[in-house]
Amino acid sequence: MKGIAHFASGVAAASFFPWAVAAARDGNPVHFILGGLMGLLPDTLDFKFYRFFYKHDVYIEPDPNDPNPQRIAEQIADAVRTAAREHRTVRVKLSTIRLGADYWQQYEVRFDPEANRVRVRFGPAVNTGQVPVPGSAPKEAREGSAALDVSLVQTYDATTRVDIFDGPTFAFEGQTPQRVVLHFLPWHREWTHSFTFGALLAALGGLIWGWRASVVMLCGYAAHLIEDQLGFMGSNLFFPITRKRLSGLHWMRSGDSLPNFLAVWLSCLLIFWNLARRTPEAAIYDFGLAHILFYGGLIPVGVFGLLMHWAKRWRPTEAEAPLEMADEWGDNQVG
Amino acid sequence: MSAALTVLLASLIGAAGSSVLACLPGLHVYNLMGLLVVFIHWLAAAGHPLPPEATIPFMAAMIVGWSILNTIPSIILGAPDESAIFTVLPGQKYLMFGRGFEGTMMTGIGSLAGVFLLIFGVGPLAPRILPIVQTVLRPYMGWILWVIITFILMSEWPKGGNVGPAGWRKFLDAWKSLGAGLATFFLAALLGFILLYRPPIASEMAFQNIMPAFVGLFAIPWCLLNLISGAQVPPQHVGDSVDVDPETILRSVAAGGLGGGFAAFFPVVTGGVGGLLAGHATAQRDERVFIMSQGVSKVIYYTGAFMLMFVPGLGLTRGGGAWIVRGLFTPRTWGDYYMVMAAIALAGAVSFLLMGFLTRGTIRLVARVNYRYVSAAALAIIILLVFAVTRWSGLAVMLVGTGIGLIPVLFASRRLNCLGILLFPIACNMTGIGPDIARFLGLI
Numbered sequence: 001m002k003g004i005a006h007f008a009s010g011v012a013a014a015s016f017f018p019w020a021v022a023a024a025r026d027g028n029p030v031h032f033i034l035g036g037l038m039g040l041l042p043d044t045l046d047f048k049f050y051r052f053f054y055k056h057d058v059y060i061e062p063d064p065n066d067p068n069p070q071r072i073a074e075q076i077a078d079a080v081r082t083a084a085r086e087h088r089t090v091r092v093k094l095s096t097i098r099l100g101a102d103y104w105q106q107y108e109v110r111f112d113p114e115a116n117r118v119r120v121r122f123g124p125a126v127n128t129g130q131v132p133v134p135g136s137a138p139k140e141a142r143e144g145s146a147a148l149d150v151s152l153v154q155t156y157d158a159t160t161r162v163d164i165f166d167g168p169t170f171a172f173e174g175q176t177p178q179r180v181v182l183h184f185l186p187w188h189r190e191w192t193h194s195f196t197f198g199a200l201l202a203a204l205g206g207l208i209w210g211w212r213a214s215v216v217m218l219c220g221y222a223a224h225l226i227e228d229q230l231g232f233m234g235s236n237l238f239f240p241i242t243r244k245r246l247s248g249l250h251w252m253r254s255g256d257s258l259p260n261f262l263a264v265w266l267s268c269l270l271i272f273w274n275l276a277r278r279t280p281e282a283a284i285y286d287f288g289l290a291h292i293l294f295y296g297g298l299i300p301v302g303v304f305g306l307l308m309h310w311a312k313r314w315r316p317t318e319a320e321a322p323l324e325m326a327d328e329w330g331d332n333q334v335g
Numbered sequence: 336m337s338a339a340l341t342v343l344l345a346s347l348i349g350a351a352g353s354s355v356l357a358c359l360p361g362l363h364v365y366n367l368m369g370l371l372v373v374f375i376h377w378l379a380a381a382g383h384p385l386p387p388e389a390t391i392p393f394m395a396a397m398i399v400g401w402s403i404l405n406t407i408p409s410i411i412l413g414a415p416d417e418s419a420i421f422t423v424l425p426g427q428k429y430l431m432f433g434r435g436f437e438g439t440m441m442t443g444i445g446s447l448a449g450v451f452l453l454i455f456g457v458g459p460l461a462p463r464i465l466p467i468v469q470t471v472l473r474p475y476m477g478w479i480l481w482v483i484i485t486f487i488l489m490s491e492w493p494k495g496g497n498v499g500p501a502g503w504r505k506f507l508d509a510w511k512s513l514g515a516g517l518a519t520f521f522l523a524a525l526l527g528f529i530l531l532y533r534p535p536i537a538s539e540m541a542f543q544n545i546m547p548a549f550v551g552l553f554a555i556p557w558c559l560l561n562l563i564s565g566a567q568v569p570p571q572h573v574g575d576s577v578d579v580d581p582e583t584i585l586r587s588v589a590a591g592g593l594g595g596g597f598a599a600f601f602p603v604v605t606g607g608v609g610g611l612l613a614g615h616a617t618a619q620r621d622e623r624v625f626i627m628s629q630g631v632s633k634v635i636y637y638t639g640a641f642m643l644m645f646v647p648g649l650g651l652t653r654g655g656g657a658w659i660v661r662g663l664f665t666p667r668t669w670g671d672y673y674m675v676m677a678a679i680a681l682a683g684a685v686s687f688l689l690m691g692f693l694t695r696g697t698i699r700l701v702a703r704v705n706y707r708y709v710s711a712a713a714l715a716i717i718i719l720l721v722f723a724v725t726r727w728s729g730l731a732v733m734l735v736g737t738g739i740g741l742i743p744v745l746f747a748s749r750r751l752n753c754l755g756i757l758l759f760p761i762a763c764n765m766t767g768i769g770p771d772i773a774r775f776l777g778l779i
Contacts, residue, residue, distance in 0.1 A: 003489075003490050007489070024478040036485050036486060037485055040486075052502070052505045053505075055500075056501065096498075165492075261616060272468075275471050279470070279474060282470050282471045284470075308582065311585050
């Protein structure tokens with residue numbers, strides 16, 4: 001899920017504890033700050049720290065003056081074959097292609113399991129807002145492909161788009177000479193996304209702010225891990241006891257608008273409910289969680305859903321967007 | 336003259352007046368409203384009091400008109416105010432692709448949708464819902480602000496460190512922009528503390544205290560960048576239609592309504608912050624939705640905050656406009672509420688109709704005159720206005736603000752970090768630690 005959904009969930013988790021609400025009322029916001037901070041911390045650690053130190057075996061850095069899709073496809077296929085042949089994990093980093101201060105060459109990498117090939121296709125140049133530059137789309141297909149020669153097992157989406165800022169990483173885990181498992185962003189959702197690491201941080205926080213803060217921290221962290229488990233990728237929930245990421249529930253994709261919005265909205269409603277039931281001034285109003293969820297959640301979301309259903313008639317159905325690394329974090333890249 | 340006719344005329348004149356005001360880069364509607372209040376008090380003292388049926392709709396129309404039409408200089412002249420910083424980047428991209436008219440009109444459509452949301456959504460529901468929300472949240476405003484600050488500081492994306500082998504070099508390259516963002520926030524916070532505890536602006540202009548700092552933080556760096564980079568604006572296409580559909584408008588209203596509403600309701604949270612939260616919360620990737628949602632957010636933020644003062648049973652004063660008008664008039668009846676809503680509806684319609692005409696005029700100006708000269712003229716107007724209102728001390732504050740505002744421009748970090756000037760000192764004060772920090776800084 002996006003950062004704000006995790007952050008809001010962490011704050012909502014904090015609001016369930018009476019001591020957090022009481023302290024906030026007395027002017028001490030530390031529990032709520034810690035809840036939100038811990039809600040966002042797993043991704044912060046991955047995207048702002050760990051990924052810059054994560055070592056790759058192969059760096060694919062296309063020449064901006066002569067970007068060649070065939071060359072990229074062959075390099076990827078080479079890495080897959082090496083992983084199978086040497087029975088080890090080969091980590092591959094795909095770099096973005098910067099064409100100018102605000103321009104990037106967009107390309108897509110698709111693993112085609114039926115043809116057993118990797119295909120790389122160049123798209124238009126895009127600006128940093130990921131908007132195609134008019135007239136930059138290639139007139140003829142600029143596509144490269146290479147045979148994989150082994151059976152590739154995918155744990156995530158088949159197509160990955162590379163355009164702005166940082167490119168994605170693949171880890172090819174060679175299990176047998178004929179079988180390779182593909183992992184997307186292998187540095188992501190590993191040790192940072194485990195209950196054990198969250199508990200360690202909470203224990204450290206407890207030494208500074210006391211056991212109550214420790215409980216809030218752990219719950220904020222856990223909220224993030226549980227939400228991530230609803231998606232495709234899953235997390236390594238009990239590192240170092242477990243060594244691999246569990247598969248997610250496949251209920252949603254990290255970048256989808258609706259689940260992200262609903263998570264934020266539900267968090268806001270829960271925070272409101274927790275504050276309302278602990279605020280003496282609000283006792284004059286007679287409402288409970290069911291009222292809040294009905295009037296604050298079901299009715300507005302239902303009305304909006306109906307309007308959207310009507311509005312969609314005016315717009316052609318779009319193909320599902322390819323996977324992007326930004327889906328995992330989701331800064332709007334402006335401002 | 337009947338009260339209804341007075342309201343109608345005052346709204347129309349206010350909207351028309353704001354169309355001139357909005358096209359002047361750097362001049363905020365609150366600056367003019369502050370001066371107008373001084374003038375209205377002077378008239379009353381001279382024995383010519385103006386009735387509230389004239390002054391309140393006029394002020395409301397000024398706010399509506401400005402919040403809709405100020406998009407024009409923000410995008411086409413490149414001189415944004417704080418609430419427009421999100422619109423400007425994608426908006427200026429449209430300008431550089433020859434689609435400045437389309438980008439401006441899309442924001443305008445978003446603004447009109449925001450007016451519809453205010454009149455038909457917020458208007459009927461606010462008196463029923465907001466008093467309850469306010470009763471529950473009033474004791475907790477302090478921590479909510481701290482939580483927002485935490486999110487702003489944590490949610491910036493590293494812009495460097497994209498190529499090369501793993502290691503410290505890559506890490507430090509990535510953290511250049513993040514570090515610059517943090518430095519911007521805390522330097523702006525320091526400036527905010529100084530302005531709050533040792534205001535250098537003369538006391539008779541105290542209501543303009545923050546204006547030179549905001550101009551320095553947000554508008555001047557943009558003008559300087561335009562001047563230095565020597566950007567050439569390509570010929571602009573002025574089309575008959577805009578590429579939007581009902582779904583895009585609905586998505587924009589949802590995102591912008593949430594962000595603007597949040598900013599309008601919570602103290603110190605500005606339109607820029609609202610825009611950031613809305614963009615994240617609704618996970619928008621479509622640039623058209625993004626641009627339009629900022630138009631919605633800006634109208635809801637400025638106009639909605641003003642409207643809150645009139646919501647029966649709420650008694651909430653939010654935003655500079657409401658604080659300025661509070662000294663003139665205290666709303667008491669449902670009639671006052673309906674009067675303000677009527678003024679908002681009228682001004683919204685008039686401003687939107689003016690938008691195409693004014694955008695075409697501004698585009699013609701940019702086509703005939705070198706963009707560098709336009710930016711230089713915008714810069715000169717801004718500096719003259721700051722000097723006219725706040726004299727030398729204001730210029731000094733503006734210069735300091737410019738220095739801080741240039742950091743995100745030079746290091747490609749978020750300009751929103753400049754809002755540390757408001758968020759940090761006020762959050763400290765709301766949780767009771769402001770005076771301690773001011774004492775530590777030697778300000779009291």
